[in-house]
Amino acid sequence: MSKKQGKLTIHTTQQGAELGDLFGIFFEDLNHAADGGLYAELVRNRSFEFDPIDHRDFHALTAWEKVERGGGRAELSIEDSQPMNVRNKHYAVVAIHEAGDGVGIMNMGFNTGIPVRAGENYRFSFYARRDESLNEPVRIAIESKTGIVHGEAVVVVDSAEWKRYEAEMTADETNFSSRLTIVTGGTGKLYVDMVSLFPVLTYQGRTNGLREDIATLLAELKPKFMRFPGGCLVHDGSLNPDDRNSMYRWKNTIGPVEQRPSRRNNWSYNQTLGLGYYEYFLFCEDIGAKPIPILPGGYDPHHKRIVPIDELGPWIDDALDLIEFANGDPSTEWGSIRAELGHPEPFGLEYIGIGNEEVGEPFFERYTYFHRAIKAKYPAMKIINSSGPFAAGGEYERGWQSARENGSDLVDEHYYQSPEWFLANFDRYDGFKADEPKVFLGEYASWGNTYYNALAEASFMIGLERNAHAVGLACYAPMLCNVDYVNWKPDLIWFNNHEVFGTANYYVQKLFMHHQGDRLLRIEASGFEEPLSVETKPINGAIELGTDASSVLYSNVKIVNNDTGEERTFADWTAELSDTEEARQEGKAKRFERLCETAWSNYTLHMSAKRTGGPRGFVVAFGQADDNNKLFWEISGWQNQDSAISSRVNGRGSCLTQSLFTVETGVAYELALEVSGRKIRAFINGELMHETEDRLAVIRPLYYSSSVDGATGDTIVKVVNMQGVGVSSHIELEGLPTVGRRRAESYEMSGHSLEDENSFEQPRKIAPVEREFSFDGNEFAHEFPPYSLTVFRIS
Template sequence: MKSQAALHVYTQERGAELGDLFGIFFEDLNHAADGGLYAELIQNRSFEFDPIDRAEYHALTAWEKVERGSGKAEITVEDSHPLNTRNRNYVAIDILSAGDGVGIMNLGFNSGIPVKEGENYLFSVYARRDASFDEPVRVTIESVDGTVYAEAAIMVHSSEWVKYETTFTANATDSSSRLVITATGKGKLYLDMVSLFPEKTFLNRPNGMREDIAALLADLKPKFMRFPGGCLIHDGSLNPDDRNSMYRWKNTLGDIAQRPARRNNWSYNQTLGLGYYEYFLFCEDIGAKPIPILPGGYDPHHKRIVPLDELGPWIDDALDLIEFANGDPSTKWGALRAELGHPEPFGLEYIGIGNEEVGAPFFERYPYFHRAIKEKYPDIKVINSSGPFAAGGEYDRGWKSAKENNSDLVDEHYYQSPEWFLANYNRYDEFKADEPKVFLGEYASWGNTYYNALVEAAFMTGLEKNAHAVGLACYAPMLCNVDYVNWKPDMIWFNNHEVFGTANYYVQKLFMNHQGDHLLKIEANGLEKKQEIPAKPINGAFALETDRCAIQFWDIKLVNNDTGETKDFNGLTAELSDTEEDRINGTSKRSLELGETDWENYTFHIKAKKISGPKGFNLIFGKSDDHNQFIWEVGGWQNQDSLIASRVNGRTSCLTQSISSMEQGIDYELALEVSGRKIRSFINNELFNETEDKLPVIEPLYYSASLDRSTGDVIVKVVNVQENSVNAQVVLEDYQKASLTAEVFEMSGHALDDENSFESPERVLPKQKEFSLEGCSFSYDFPKHSVTVFRVK
């Protein structure tokens, strides 16, 4: 007779400390700051938008001319008499005929400027004029059809710049309104830094955060927040005064009117209104430890490199940042923090150097930062980088650097298919406690469905159980404005007046709200066996693809490594051409099907030469359809990668990556060796990639247990990804009480493709219940496709 399945939680056997394990990651992509968390309602408030930010941008983007009655005006952008030298642009309204008022209108973000009936809005502007000082300037919030929701008048009384402020109260609710500024009289009216904030920001902070988005983040109770990126920290010029400079934290402090506009590498403008002081304040407000990430003197996107003998100012930036966060007000940067309104230190514990760095130049420079920080601030934990891939040459280079330099943590990033996460649930089992810890600084499975969240929950139990090796982890990206999407999936989606958390958000919330402080030993017995998918060999069709390149191929053949049999493909030669000229002429040929095989152990041989283009090509293999195949990228991402990826149900996972480029006019001899599910690639007889595509092994249950030190609560997390429910006895071994009371938080009963939305923001949501029992064990039926958290009081 089969024994009852049971999970035994040994309540007195403590394991590793969980520390600051689960937190959040903020990067200003998807308009996460401007038009998002940062509560400013005006888009392009200082008229600094520029084609360098985005090709179609100009200084009057998001602004329109207003002429009422018989009014006529000319609107220009000038820079000869600026408010300050860092933001030189301002608008000039030349009143040719006053009529009923002439001026400008701001369109806001998304559908417009959102206002709510009865709520106050804070307006400010820098203005000057050269005549008609006794004529009021009218400021209104209006509907699209001109209905006035709020209005005020300001008297611009000087020919020099003066800041004017007023408060509106909206008399209606509308998410598509406009801010309109009109003048009468004659002469010119000049405006700069036009700002409109809701009076209600998160915790009512000035220059603060949008209340509804910030509240969702606070509700997570994250242990830390990583900021400000992400790729935006290192993609830019080396000169901090350049419009397209790397992200330099000192540019983000002080008066918002003095902060220079910045090209955001996600192709829009970044005002820097949400700057380092605001980041630190927000971390403090939500109880999260700040983790700032700084550039390491290398831009891998454009190969900009700070010479080693010029690293001093970059290292000083890191040291000065620590002083800004933690220094006494008697220090230079501590004094600035106090002057900004925060004399107490922020208690910075971590600092990261570099983000997803690839290439030798970064790892040559990292030790200089590490040594300087540790020499001056030995208690600060320094985070190294291991690139944007879960395995391969650059990943290994990052870990090698971390071990050689005694980095405290290594920043790992990966976005993969749900199947990859299940196959790699035990990824960190063999990592050592006495080596640098993992900072899983960006991760997500491709999608915001309930299935994605379920799989991520299973993976997160593995992160918890390996807390000896995994120090920090945060889902990414965190925020996305639905009308400005750079990347998806994302944890929280919003427009200008609504916000919702995804299924992924609610899994993250469960794990953050119920993390615990110490692991507890947990064991299972009597469960069903693991579900193993039969290890099907990688075979199927082959194809070639390219993008904006012209490539010649020859000597294309397939060799059976067991029998020596050879197949020739496409008459041994092929050519792809997808140049701009091809696209204009309609002669583009981007892909070519070659043939297929059912062999299990083979080598694909091909020779190639690039005629023109910015990258290389892809070899598709093991293809059953467009959504299920393998890819070898030769000269991938900016012509830097040799990368092997698998695509399952349309979702791609990078299995391994190494640096490699494809130069124009050079003959390359390439070979792809496949044996079962093991893959190796060779370029000119040199091994570049070696990997195995592991298939998921479905555990009967995924589980972890921890102790909350402050409350004494025992926390048990159980994830069931199977199609059937699992009944098990939960046994609290060595529990010192005769009865127990437990809170249960459970996500279940959802279809795997269910998603939250603006229309149904709580379709996928945990449910909460309580129960009391005599004794220290209880039977529980874990529903199919469920995430369950017990908090035993």
Template sequence: MKTEGTLTVHTGRRGAELSDLFGIFFEDLNHAADGGLYAELVQNRSFEFDPIDKADYHALTAWEPVIRGDGQAVITVEDKEPLNARNLHYAVIDIVSEGGGVGIMNLGFNSGIPVKEGDNYKFSMYARRDNSWDTSLTVTIEGVDGTVYGAAEITVNSSEWDRYEAVIQADSTDNSSRLVILAGGSGKVCLDMVSLFPEKTFLNRPGGLREDLSVLLADMKPKFMRFPGGCLIHDGSLNPDDRNSMYRWKNTIGDIAQRPPRRNNWSYNQTLGLGYLEYFQFSEDIGAKPIPVLPGGYDPHHKRIVPLDELQPWIDDALDLIEFANGDSSTEWGGIRAGLGHPEPFGLEYIGIGNEEVGEPFFERYPYFHEAIKAKYPEIKVINSSGPFSAGKEYERGWASARANGSDLVDEHYYAAPEWFLANHHRYDEFKAGEPKVFLGEYASWGNTYYNALVEAAFMTGLQNNAHAVGLACYAPMLCNVDYVNWKPDMIWFNNHQAYGTANYYVQKLFMNHQGDQLLEMRSCGFAPAQAQEVQPITGAITLAVDASAARFSEISLVNNLTGEVKAYADLSGEVADLPDPALNGAAKRTLELGPTHWTDYTLSLKAVRTGGTKGFVLYFGKADEQNHLFWEIGGWQNQDSIVASIAQGRNSVLTHTLFTVESDVEYNLTLEVSGRQIRTYIDGELINETEDKLLVIEPLYYTASVEHSTGDMILKTVNMQEVSIAAEIVLEGLTDKRLSIEVYEMSGHQPEDENSFKQPMLVSPKQKALQTEGSSFVYEFPKQSVTVMRLR
């Protein structure tokens, strides 16, 4: 076979330790916890749903009254005599006439409650009644047509709250069943914390986690798990007792009946049944190091700020969490952990403060956390934040804070088009080993296709090769319930009874299963040069627009910086409205079209005034069509940002980000400079954004090599992004044992647009084969558009 180049692995030259490089990130969005990883089958089990969580929620959401025969009853929710001070609401069945039975029915999540023939389900509830103590309640699992799949009788024999349990065995399989509770006799029956769990949970833990999702995650063998989010870390009230408070870990431990209901900031209810003890336990169960992330006393979404002289309780939360995780039973919080059934410490090594933080208030408060943690627990690695984007003034502020405070890692986040990831493959090559390390805490390319997974695999070889600077990395988001989508793409998709890993999942799994412990030097030679797009300057149509606002644009001009030619647009200046504006008699006009330009070095300047609405202005430029252009958005998300972004094939990549808020009836001088592919923006003469829209480059092969200390195995990962196969000679320089057994795990033979699904859950997944070699070199043909992992024994 004719080879096109050589990949040389210098088996004796070892580089950076890979440590805990590749892991996973749990965030409770897309119903990832309730209705997802947390195996509870009853939705709204404690009757605590509320419009605060979601506008159409109420205390009986997911519940329906059941009236059979000539029965009569009134179903209400009360709070006069609650189960406890944190769980105020309970259902009341006021029996007027028992007839054939009266009560309530829970609809579960998705299509209903899934049950499997022969499996057992653990039912529990708190109940009391004021009469008919000898008359039992009937609890059934039923089909939509009323067919009973299993039943239990429970006698509520007290007027005081008590907990009742039963085990129900299903005699049929149905993914759309209901839980029905029927009462007889007379008087009132009160119910709370109505629960149904499959007996088969992950590792059979009572009240535990959904088995299929847990197994998918355990099979990845992640080095760490970051939790519990995400935006819910810092979005909410500063009062821990408020329903819409920031996520406070102390509310999530202990008796689940005592855990308060919480508004999830992704617009649903969060029971907190999956809490901090469960996160730590699951991390331990799957061999992943826990990485909890705590709020830093600032909500950038709503500008809620903890005064500095009131910050100590927040710092104490961090210190107490470390003690909860690592303290022995003689300590206060270690004793609490032991009392909850886990006497051994969890061995916490990392803690994060803040998530995607922007703004001076967070970075003013971060040092107080950092200093307190390091003073008491110097061995704990503390993670700082650098905002939601890959570049810009807030990103730089985060890194400056990390350097100044000696943070161990900096949490970087970015979601971008595949083209951005290919253009930025060498992003970390110049990062220095002696500085805080990168924790790439959230990243993904837009999509769950095979092509997205290929691109991410290529990028991950760069993460591994830069292990001197990149300490941790995890794809996000991790889980998505198909009927409750807040965000996509996602790594694992599921409904109430099925789950599948995406192509992205299988790439992540390959890199985790075969990470290795230390880099081996690897070099290439002889291959054709990288395929780079021809560098074209940014040209195309220019458009002025608004987003949820109305604005007036004036004194618009475009200057050719090379020739001095000026194009004025006085005839186009005017009012633009996204929302109906009384001044326009209700007419709505979104854009002012300035037309195309072929100039390669130009300056656009204008004056802009917001005359109404809640956001700001958008300047589109370099526009080829609706799917391919760039834009500068001023007063964007929550009217807090100035960003420059690129749209490629309809997919967004934010190139740079700065804080900026647009005020109404204030005139702004806006200037956009474009030179080749360099972009600068100014507001009132001040440089706000500076960036480059890099074009993608496809290298002949993307590769990395490592050694696994426990086995001595060498691991080679290679990604071929090209549309042709590439034959390469692989040379193992310095190898003394001439005979090798090679395990090959390969993803290939798929169309770029292929995606896994419930019908074809493993359409895109690795195949395994074995090779033997008698020498220190061998030839391998890497299929077109493939991911290949070789484990050389």
């Protein structure tokens, strides 16, 4: 069955906005995306610097074990009195009591262990010294869990001073759960630091390089840019660059890897910084992506750490020095450092971002100083401002206001929403102006890696393309996830220690990157059936009052029908709720209490609310069909600094609007929630806090865009069908000759269940099918299958 045939007309001579660098990728070291992921190092905790500051369960010997063989006895300890360097002070000491058949240490690697493949070579290195037995061999081996040796080498630690030793091993068997052992005999003590094992086969063969399979999957996307190194990782930390938990400071990430300080990763693990700024720039160059580094702006919104204005100089210098490091002539200070690292040519940096998801006046006050200094020295540099992690609201507007006042080139928007939100907001940027700062959609995803999620995102991306006058850059996030270290999902690419696969979302991104085009072409539809509107129903249903991690008291509750003036009062109704840790431990926790159901479509809910204990505040659920389908007003959300209105559809949430607000214990607040159809307003103590609309998706007959590839002259057409039936269409390329045979290619994703996903077992279950075809003249017919994405590239 298919819908009534319509027509898509592409006006090939009517060009629109430039698409520029629209689609790219975003890298942040969460989900072990770097260490244990893209960064090819196979040894975990290689410099014995793991610490409880990284994760409460970590210590200096995490991932290490003592080895004692054939009657050997040894003591394994950690010291820091005579370090290899002052930035990584810890090292392992093997005190040999009885040599036996050998004593030493063993590293467990990431995931199931150290992966090796038969016939492949592995480069081992470490720093070591010993106080006795300087001629005693040290045996290095890759072994199975049961001790079967898959590859080995011997080095002689012949010095009482720290010295680097290297060896290469060839694996004779494939084993993804191996161990690395360092074993010796003799007497005295063996001192070990900076133990490393890399596959020789890294991406582009670089030493200190990247895991080939993951890097190749990224390169195959052909992204226009890569944003790095985060993410909240950028700004969550102390102000002192020498602190273990400092904000991300790029100067700590270049130079010899053994001298790069370990860092607390804010996703609760250790970050070696082996994958640093130089490596990021090299990778961008290798895959043809423009680098977009993001730097902290002197403000940590997580912990309210703020650099005084008169102390911003070093932070601004960091930004200016980074630009010089990337672009400066080798005669400059930082350009010479880049040249010494092996890259005398500039990297051609065009963009720089200041801040990530910042909220609060302190950041925007400081941003101005960065912006002015960068533009004064590098007027052509495109500077990216921030608008917080919400799609709308007070902080979002503050970010845009800052961008307009400062003349920012782009504004970094972030949001993670339900697929229904993306469909409902396909036209989000239609009203944005071409003469204002452009949108950098620096993080976005719908909640899930199913085929349905991917199609919803494809529909939204067509909206991004069609608004290229206002949207300059966009990248899905997060990009990488190690299946054994999940901090966040969904993710674009999933991997373990030896396999990797792209999700359905990945293949959507790949199609849009491969077939972006250089300029929009005018495209119009005619003759299709009207959009499939979800029944426009008002927000009504159950109302519940609740809390999150706190104790609260509700009273003086009433609902007013704004059409008739009718009131429902709950004069004798109170709700005393508690969701504190103590209440949970005692089994007395109660998060919500139902107030009533309402069928009214235009009403105002009034109540008094007081927090009596705990760190957060109030939650008002309304329009509730069940726990997975409702709206809620959360007052004093994350870190007691937010008031936000959100929706939940099929268990997947979308924040509709947010503003800053802090709840104080013992203070009574007068709350009012006004609902009119699907429009919502919220008041605290009579002051308007929120005004938003929970839009329902209107499924269009087709979602479509067209562009021209400047290099080839090809016309590109993208079409998404979000309906459960096929849609027949006539495609006319107006402006092309009407006679002669024309070649074309199509790339189609179709024929899948909406809940289908890719996996290690079926990595390309959902992937585009390519085919070539030809047609006469400038038009052809096509039926777009149910739930499909189709890309045409027409010569």
